[in-house]
Amino acid sequence: MTEAAAAAQTPYDLLGGREAITRIVERFYDLMASEAEFAELRAMHADDLGPMRHSLAGFLTGWAGGPRDWFAENPDKCMMSAHRGLGITPETARQWVDCMTRAVDDCGMADHDVARLMLERFDMMARGMAGMPG
Ligand code: HEM
Secondary structure, eight states, X not given: OOHHHHHTOOHHHHHTHHHHHHHHHHHHHHHHHHOGGGHHHHHHSOSOOHHHHHXXXXXXXXXXXXXXXXXXXXXXXXXXXXXXXXXXXXXXXXXXXXXXXXXXXXTXXXXXXXXXXXXXXXXXXXXXXXXXXX
């Protein structure tokens, strides 16, 4: 690969594209649905997690620099505003980040630089959603 081609790679590419994002998101909701420590977070979601599996994978794909279908289908949707009014507390924000951290870990990506940066960003977003200082 030339230097220019390497420089053009997005976080999405570096993570492993749709396959990697789908694997992380599937594991995230599987853990949320099965682990007692995430019960409060699970209870905030609809019974059917299918639409969320689809939506989070689509959002993360575009957010990380991949195909932007989700953004085209959800024009003007702001992720922070979409979470206002959901009653997110510091505890449920922590559960979200812990659940996502476990999912990344279970997918064998705990040492992946881009995955670690992504988790740092999620932590900042989750804190903001819970009204906590960054
Ligand atoms: C702070 C912790 C968080 C909690 C407690 C939380 C909770 C929720 C809940 C309850 C929903 C609605 C689910 C449903 O209708 O079944 C939702 C939607 C969603 N969340 Fe979160 N969330 C959190 C953080 C995040 C973060 C950090 C991201 C992105 C990185 C994210 C991405 C999404 C997406 C893409 C949707 C779907 C929005 C839509 O399609 O309208 N969430 N979240």
